[in-house]
Amino acid sequence: MSYLLTQLVNGVSLGLVLGLIAVGFVVVFKSTGVLNFAHGSVLLLGAYLVARLHPELGFWGALAAGVAGAALVAALINTLLVRRVAEHDPGVLAILTIGVDILLLTELTRQIGNDVLDIGAPWGASVVGAAGVSLPASRAIAAGTAVVLFAALGALAARTDWGLAMRAAAADPDTASLMGIRLSRTSAVGWGLAGALAAVAGVFLTSYPTPGVEPGVSVVAFAAIPAWVLGGFDSVPGAVAGGLVIGVAQALAIGYESELHFLGGGFGEVVPYAVMVLVLLLRPHGLFGQKEAIRV
Amino acid sequence: MRTGSGSAWEAVPAPGAPLLDVDGLDVGYNGAVRALRGVSLQVARRGVVAVLGGNGAGKTTLLRAISGTLGSAGGAVTGGTIRLDGRDVRGLPAAEIVRAGIAQVPEGRRVFRDLTVEENLRAGGLTAAPRTRSAALQGIYELFPDLAERRRERAGLLSGGQQQMLAIGRGLMSRPRLLLLDEPSLGLAPQLVARIGEIVTEINRHGTAVLLIEQNAVMGLRVADSAYVLEVGRVAASGPAEVLAGSDEIRGRYLGAGAGTASSADPGPDDGREPDTGPPGPAAAVRAEALKVDGVTVRFGGVTALADVSFEIEPGTVHALIGPNGAGKSTCINVLGGAYRVAAGTVRYGDRTLTGLRADQIAGLGVARTFQNISLSLDATVADNLLTGRHRLMRSGVLGGALGLPRARREDREHRARAERVAELLGLTALLGRSVHTLSYGDRKRVELGRALCAEPTLLLLDEPVAGMNPAESAEMAATIAEVRRELGISILLVEHDMPFVMGLAERVTVLDFGRRIADGTPAEVQRDPEVLRAYLGSEAA
Numbered sequence: 001m002s003y004l005l006t007q008l009v010n011g012v013s014l015g016l017v018l019g020l021i022a023v024g025f026v027v028v029f030k031s032t033g034v035l036n037f038a039h040g041s042v043l044l045l046g047a048y049l050v051a052r053l054h055p056e057l058g059f060w061g062a063l064a065a066g067v068a069g070a071a072l073v074a075a076l077i078n079t080l081l082v083r084r085v086a087e088h089d090p091g092v093l094a095i096l097t098i099g100v101d102i103l104l105l106t107e108l109t110r111q112i113g114n115d116v117l118d119i120g121a122p123w124g125a126s127v128v129g130a131a132g133v134s135l136p137a138s139r140a141i142a143a144g145t146a147v148v149l150f151a152a153l154g155a156l157a158a159r160t161d162w163g164l165a166m167r168a169a170a171a172d173p174d175t176a177s178l179m180g181i182r183l184s185r186t187s188a189v190g191w192g193l194a195g196a197l198a199a200v201a202g203v204f205l206t207s208y209p210t211p212g213v214e215p216g217v218s219v220v221a222f223a224a225i226p227a228w229v230l231g232g233f234d235s236v237p238g239a240v241a242g243g244l245v246i247g248v249a250q251a252l253a254i255g256y257e258s259e260l261h262f263l264g265g266g267f268g269e270v271v272p273y274a275v276m277v278l279v280l281l282l283r284p285h286g287l288f289g290q291k292e293a294i295r296v
Numbered sequence: 297m298r299t300g301s302g303s304a305w306e307a308v309p310a311p312g313a314p315l316l317d318v319d320g321l322d323v324g325y326n327g328a329v330r331a332l333r334g335v336s337l338q339v340a341r342r343g344v345v346a347v348l349g350g351n352g353a354g355k356t357t358l359l360r361a362i363s364g365t366l367g368s369a370g371g372a373v374t375g376g377t378i379r380l381d382g383r384d385v386r387g388l389p390a391a392e393i394v395r396a397g398i399a400q401v402p403e404g405r406r407v408f409r410d411l412t413v414e415e416n417l418r419a420g421g422l423t424a425a426p427r428t429r430s431a432a433l434q435g436i437y438e439l440f441p442d443l444a445e446r447r448r449e450r451a452g453l454l455s456g457g458q459q460q461m462l463a464i465g466r467g468l469m470s471r472p473r474l475l476l477l478d479e480p481s482l483g484l485a486p487q488l489v490a491r492i493g494e495i496v497t498e499i500n501r502h503g504t505a506v507l508l509i510e511q512n513a514v515m516g517l518r519v520a521d522s523a524y525v526l527e528v529g530r531v532a533a534s535g536p537a538e539v540l541a542g543s544d545e546i547r548g549r550y551l552g553a554g555a556g557t558a559s560s561a562d563p564g565p566d567d568g569r570e571p572d573t574g575p576p577g578p579a580a581a582v583r584a585e586a587l588k589v590d591g592v593t594v595r596f597g598g599v600t601a602l603a604d605v606s607f608e609i610e611p612g613t614v615h616a617l618i619g620p621n622g623a624g625k626s627t628c629i630n631v632l633g634g635a636y637r638v639a640a641g642t643v644r645y646g647d648r649t650l651t652g653l654r655a656d657q658i659a660g661l662g663v664a665r666t667f668q669n670i671s672l673s674l675d676a677t678v679a680d681n682l683l684t685g686r687h688r689l690m691r692s693g694v695l696g697g698a699l700g701l702p703r704a705r706r707e708d709r710e711h712r713a714r715a716e717r718v719a720e721l722l723g724l725t726a727l728l729g730r731s732v733h734t735l736s737y738g739d740r741k742r743v744e745l746g747r748a749l750c751a752e753p754t755l756l757l758l759d760e761p762v763a764g765m766n767p768a769e770s771a772e773m774a775a776t777i778a779e780v781r782r783e784l785g786i787s788i789l790l791v792e793h794d795m796p797f798v799m800g801l802a803e804r805v806t807v808l809d810f811g812r813r814i815a816d817g818t819p820a821e822v823q824r825d826p827e828v829l830r831a832y833l834g835s836e837a838a
Binding site for chain 2 (some may be wrong): 161164165167168171172173174175176177178179180181182183
């Protein structure tokens with residue numbers, strides 16, 4: 001029983017981290033209509049900066065630098081590339097981001113080499129436990145941080161001018177510009193926000209029990225894509241829910257791998273995609289995607 | 297009037313100079329189509345200027361040029377100047393033009409549907425100084441009490457009239473010096489059109505200049521001090537509003553025979569508008585079947601949009617569904633077309649039950665529709681949009697088409713020939729190769745009708761086919777619809793506000809109000825019904 005509970009708690013934590021990444025996909029998609037395949041390498045960049053800088057700046061300084069760096073690079077990808085492309089075809093823009101992803105990932109791989117960089121998190125390898133469940137401290141902190149970030153994001157979107165401008169621009173960019181909303185700014189903010197969230201997720205994906213920062217981390221980030229799709233592409237709560245579904249499913253599949261042996265080894269890695277296909281068969285609009293409620 | 301936020305008014309240079317000065321404006325689309333040629337226009341401080349003209353005259357293009365939003369439609373200013381208070385605003389991005397003091401209320405309202413009413417208004421006020429916003433919001437709620445009542449509701453759930461009020465209120469939230477209104481009375485019942493006119497006057501009384509585009513020339517000329525008439529991208533006439541309203545040419549072309557006070561009972565121009573006798577030529581055999589709507593109820597959340605509505609359309613007739621905004625007309629057409637589910641009741645077409653079928657299944661039974669808010673593929677050509685309508689009749693599959701098999705090629709030729717015939721019937725032949733986003737609103741309406749006809753329906757559902765057309769154009773559309781009905785032997789259900797149009801065309805009329813049927817009968821019977829007069833034309837008419 002406590003084994004099951006441990007797997008579930010682990011899954012929720014992983015799910016919330018995937019949610020941070022998936023929300024980034026949603027925000028970029030809503031603010032610019034782009035499927036951002038460079039998201040994984042931006043995440044890796046954030047984690048890389050933290051790992052490289054923490055010996056000099058201390059962990060918190062490095063964290064701030066990593067988050068700012070990832071946000072800046074994401075915003076620059078938007079301003080310098082995406083918005084300059086005259087072709088607004090979503091396919092062309094998606095391929096553009098794949099190109100950026102390859103360039104960024106290649107450079108980061110060259111920098112990291114064969115090393116596995118320590119993220120230098122102060123919580124290290126400590127373990128917390130309660131009610132028979134023991135959990136790495138990093139997983140508990142990840143879950144708490146994600147919840148706080150989601151709540152802050154929700155409050156900003158609902159209550160501030162900034163949030164209103166973002167939502168209006170996402171709903172109808174042409175009309176939003178008639179309200180004086182600067183689309184160059186809302187889209188840069190959307191990308192920057194996605195980058196910042198990715199950097200935070202990157203730190204948790206490379207904390208104990210994971211060994212550290214190495215190029216493969218950007219691939220782990222792709223498990224957030226099924227979470228995003230499950231959530232219905234354009235829903236922030238949907239992305240969080242999608243993350244939780246994928247995270248729990250993946251944790252259970254890994255935790256009970258020995259019983260699932262008939263499916264072959266390493267099933268945990270394909271679970272996100274298997275779950276995505278299953279859910280989409282039953283709910284083609286995703287968990288939270290809605291058929292638009294419009295007067296036709 | 298001491299409403300302006302002080303400083304904005306003190307910056308005024310010469311008191312006699314116009315607020316907006318457009319001089320020799322040229323606009324082209326995609327480097328090819330020339331939409332405006334040498335247009336010059338002035339709006340005085342606190343003036344109200346109306347721009348009249350048929351569809352495709354360039355009215356919306358003019359507003360888009362001023363507000364800096366031509367780019368997203370593929371247009372560009374190629375010559376001339378646009379000055380606001382002496383400052384050159386041509387070429388500024390839309391967001392900066394708003395900050396300079398020009399707000400545009402776009403055509404088709406364009407409210408943010410998923411945001412609440414209050415959030416829509418707040419979005420409009422994002423450029424205003426934070427401390428002035430709550431006063432501005434209060435002012436809007438005083439002007440539009442309906443909006444105050446529904447401030448927490450999602451804007452997409454408002455009726456068309458309320459959405460228009462919201463769009464105007466949202467435009468005013470930035471406290472503009474000049475408000476651009478693009479067709480504010482489009483698709484609204486007569487009562488609301490009059491109300492919009494009063495609102496324009498009220499806004500102007502508080503010191504805001506207004507540049508108004510209106511198909512409803514009667515209303516436009518009533519509220520404006522001066523007016524311009526655009527024809528194929530040029531200013532064809534201009535002058536004080538009352539002078540233009542008195543000109544015979546303007547009256548004939550834009551005010552329609554039904555305009556003016558004396559002839560308001562006249563059901564409109566008589567020429568070519570007698571659907572029962574019609575022009576010569578044998579009428580086709582009736583192919584349609586009877587449509588029976590029986591006790592239909594539709595609910596959205598807690599709101600009952602249609603309550604126990606019943607009516608019947610005789611095969612081969614034109615039936616009209618009228619009522620004020622929010623009466624449930626569009627809901628009704630959406631039920632017939634399969635977009636909405638009923639909570640109770642049935643719809644039968646011939647011996648088939650339509651309720652419970654999907655939209656594509658209903659289309660397969662020969663029921664085609666057009667949409668109130670035009671729903672076309674904007675980047676595709678007119679010809680391709682028409683061919684889309686023939687989809688249900690296409691027999692050869694994707695593979696056959698891709699391989700260019702002879703049978704598929706022959707079928708393709710046939711479909712194109714049918715689409716061309718429909719285009720001819722609707723006067724669209726010259727536009728077949730144009731992409732839809734370069735067309736005016738009125739032409740798009742005709743393309744939509746064409747697409748529906750290409751499906752060879754036996755029952756055609758038309759949602760506001762003449763919204764946004766001037767009297768001459770709407771008379772032309774009436775003649776087209778009558779001819780379509782006669783030549784093809786189909787039934788037609790019309791949802792429309794334009795009373796002369798409906799009364800001249802329909803054999804039978806059903807009137808809805810607040811989701812209930814309040815009358816049903818011939819146009820003459822319905823027109824005499826006191827409850828209809830009260831609900832539809834407003835209390836002063838009853």
